Amino acid sequence: MIYDILIIGGGVTGTAVARELSRYQLSIALLEKEAELAFGVSKSNSGIVHPGTQNPPDSLKGRLCVRGNKLLRGLSREIGVYFKQVGELIIITTAADLPRLQKLLSDGRKLGVRGLRIVDRKWLAKNEPNLSSAVPYALYAPTAGIISPYRLVYDLAENAAANGVEIFTDQLVTGVKKGRGFIVETTRRKFEARFMVNAAGLYADEVAALYGAADFKITPRKGEEYLLDKKRENLTRHIIFPLPTDKGKGMLVIKTSDGNPMIGPTAEDIEDKTDLSTTAEGFRKVTDSVREMAPCLDTRDIIAYFAGLRPVSGADFIIRAETALPGIVTVAGIQSPGLTASPAIAEYVVRLLRKAGLNLRRKKHFQKYRPATSHLFASSVRRIRGLLERDPSYGDIVCRCELVSAREIREAVRRGARTMDGVKFRTRAQAGRCHGGFCTTRIMKIIAEELKLPLTAVTKKGAGSELVTGDRRAPV
Amino acid sequence: MRRYELVIVGGGPAGLAAAIAAADRGARNILLLERDQYLGGILNQCIHPGFGLQYFREELTGPEYAARFIAELPKYPQIEISRRSFAVKVTARKEITYLKPGCCETIKAGAVIMATGCRERTREMIHIPGDRPAGVFSAGLAQKLLNIEGLLPGKEVVIIGSGDIGLIMARRLTLEGARVKAVLEIQEKSAGLTRNVVQCLEDFNIPLYLRHQVLKISGRGRVAGVTVLNMQENKTFELACDTVLVSVGLLPERDIFADLSGLPGLFVCGNADKVYDLVDNVTRDSKKTGFLAVEYLRSKNAE
Numbered sequence: 001m002i003y004d005i006l007i008i009g010g011g012v013t014g015t016a017v018a019r020e021l022s023r024y025q026l027s028i029a030l031l032e033k034e035a036e037l038a039f040g041v042s043k044s045n046s047g048i049v050h051p052g053t054q055n056p057p058d059s060l061k062g063r064l065c066v067r068g069n070k071l072l073r074g075l076s077r078e079i080g081v082y083f084k085q086v087g088e089l090i091i092i093t094t095a096a097d098l099p100r101l102q103k104l105l106s107d108g109r110k111l112g113v114r115g116l117r118i119v120d121r122k123w124l125a126k127n128e129p130n131l132s133s134a135v136p137y138a139l140y141a142p143t144a145g146i147i148s149p150y151r152l153v154y155d156l157a158e159n160a161a162a163n164g165v166e167i168f169t170d171q172l173v174t175g176v177k178k179g180r181g182f183i184v185e186t187t188r189r190k191f192e193a194r195f196m197v198n199a200a201g202l203y204a205d206e207v208a209a210l211y212g213a214a215d216f217k218i219t220p221r222k223g224e225e226y227l228l229d230k231k232r233e234n235l236t237r238h239i240i241f242p243l244p245t246d247k248g249k250g251m252l253v254i255k256t257s258d259g260n261p262m263i264g265p266t267a268e269d270i271e272d273k274t275d276l277s278t279t280a281e282g283f284r285k286v287t288d289s290v291r292e293m294a295p296c297l298d299t300r301d302i303i304a305y306f307a308g309l310r311p312v313s314g315a316d317f318i319i320r321a322e323t324a325l326p327g328i329v330t331v332a333g334i335q336s337p338g339l340t341a342s343p344a345i346a347e348y349v350v351r352l353l354r355k356a357g358l359n360l361r362r363k364k365h366f367q368k369y370r371p372a373t374s375h376l377f378a379s380s381v382r383r384i385r386g387l388l389e390r391d392p393s394y395g396d397i398v399c400r401c402e403l404v405s406a407r408e409i410r411e412a413v414r415r416g417a418r419t420m421d422g423v424k425f426r427t428r429a430q431a432g433r434c435h436g437g438f439c440t441t442r443i444m445k446i447i448a449e450e451l452k453l454p455l456t457a458v459t460k461k462g463a464g465s466e467l468v469t470g471d472r473r474a475p476v
Numbered sequence: 477m478r479r480y481e482l483v484i485v486g487g488g489p490a491g492l493a494a495a496i497a498a499a500d501r502g503a504r505n506i507l508l509l510e511r512d513q514y515l516g517g518i519l520n521q522c523i524h525p526g527f528g529l530q531y532f533r534e535e536l537t538g539p540e541y542a543a544r545f546i547a548e549l550p551k552y553p554q555i556e557i558s559r560r561s562f563a564v565k566v567t568a569r570k571e572i573t574y575l576k577p578g579c580c581e582t583i584k585a586g587a588v589i590m591a592t593g594c595r596e597r598t599r600e601m602i603h604i605p606g607d608r609p610a611g612v613f614s615a616g617l618a619q620k621l622l623n624i625e626g627l628l629p630g631k632e633v634v635i636i637g638s639g640d641i642g643l644i645m646a647r648r649l650t651l652e653g654a655r656v657k658a659v660l661e662i663q664e665k666s667a668g669l670t671r672n673v674v675q676c677l678e679d680f681n682i683p684l685y686l687r688h689q690v691l692k693i694s695g696r697g698r699v700a701g702v703t704v705l706n707m708q709e710n711k712t713f714e715l716a717c718d719t720v721l722v723s724v725g726l727l728p729e730r731d732i733f734a735d736l737s738g739l740p741g742l743f744v745c746g747n748a749d750k751v752y753d754l755v756d757n758v759t760r761d762s763k764k765t766g767f768l769a770v771e772y773l774r775s776k777n778a779e
Contacts, residue, residue, distance in 0.1 A: 278605045304600050385580050392578030397562040435598045437614045441625050460610035464697030467610050470628035
């Protein structure tokens, strides 16, 4: 079969492009090298929906961020993913920096960011009481919001699949050849397509080199993030930013859609695209910086940490149609604010594909909506009673820290989870204080049962990360 | 709303002892909520001996110790047992909401005993940096995998911390053919019972390194090794392994009633109250809690 379009990369960019293209009468395949979608750059995203500030007024990323912020609100309703507008504060610690704040304000206004204003100590004391009293002014951006980065990817993919997109995981692309269209070879098979979108995240440069566009390099910039217990949900009321530097937006206090505040990230350019380790130094840097903004931070409230890699290539996004190879669109260097911009990037990519000759005819029966997934942790007692009437196994609690039922875990696997991490990202089971101490065995059994696998084949995050090394039970 | 004189949350050794003691002392209707499908709690995965030496004056395994109490229950029709029942909310009016397959119940209690046990401290709580591969388990989870599910957590094991569960698991994994390369303790002495250091490590030639700190866990898919600091000599070295067990202490599980401390008629016993070394002492103290709850109910009635 020859697909109309092949999308390489199952992160937020690839799945947003897939969902946008699924409005049209096209055959589409999406390839992901990992065991599950969102397992690359997207899984470590902070989930901030940026207002558009902190970007130069003439930048592509600035424009797409402001547009994405608008689009994401409607999109989140359509595909049933929780979005909350919480607002952000960009703070300064000395009044001498006020001109820099004013520059951010005017740059933001040029980009069309709405509602921006500078707030003073009095406003801050009232509206952000845990913020250090040494902060004299802040730029308030009310349109900042939060979303779950992986649930956004999964729900985009699920809606795209409902509209005919075929999704293939564990498909590492190893070669691109020119045929009548393009022939893409993976570690498992060949795919043929007339058009291609490279949304390969950290590996976009390596995939581009396969089709001869080796003129850019992706450098991983590591960011360590530290998550706090849910009981500290109100550490701050807004997302708190320092003034940006040339290395990025600095160390933040982030609100997340699951309730746990998150602090970080560090920003360190490294070589190894697989190095997701955290460090003692990173821990110190994050906690020291955050204490300056929120002095009441208690490191004993940290319950989890991780590192992610930003795919950096220059200062701006690279989104272009390859003129030497008509039919290929490269989407690279999508670091912050990539998640926010993703729906706008998708629109932009579709325009480039149309210009490159892709014939776009709308589907008559595009399924715009995806019913929201039910989560016990986000449900009232009354709603829980309703869920139990629908399925008694909503009352069978597997993860006690985060209140996740057997039904939700089974549903996650039926919706595409293949691994323990995939279940965690979708349901929050194992994401609480005990880190799966009590629920790991139950989750393993549900995955094994649903996927008809032996328990020894259940993995944390794909092949090579099997949880156990042997089965000691006597053969039946 | 159904009413009970006494509701006990948790059917491990603490909850079982409290229920039986309260019934013996005259409580007439008791509801015992157990989240698992079996009573006995963590004792079920403790298949090693050493339980009951004080309370029963004989040596039992964990499941045997639990069975002694479970066997008593048919004599107590006033104790209603609800299995697979997970308490999600307890209010200051002593209304308890719990979930079980197919239903979400709210009940009213005259008195409540929280016997919710404890949870293990994790690698994250002590901030060990490095990678996050498969093969890092809390010692109790490794015990459950092996003893309840029959699954071997790993073959080349390093244990961080020398808590009792870690020591017990060092022996257990060795008996199952795994190689336990080291138990690493940051303090100057083991956190576990001396008898466990002798019977679980020394008898099996498993080295215990005191004043050693793990600086890093490495491995992309599965654990590949740990970087260790010898704190006395200030030297670091690497230990290759495919599995890391973390045994760095236990924390009372009190989240569900954290906002209710000091509430009259709310009692806490067992590891939810404080972490115990010996289950025999849990039984002894939890029986007292059962009595206290009945006394409270009587004084309320007298009012």
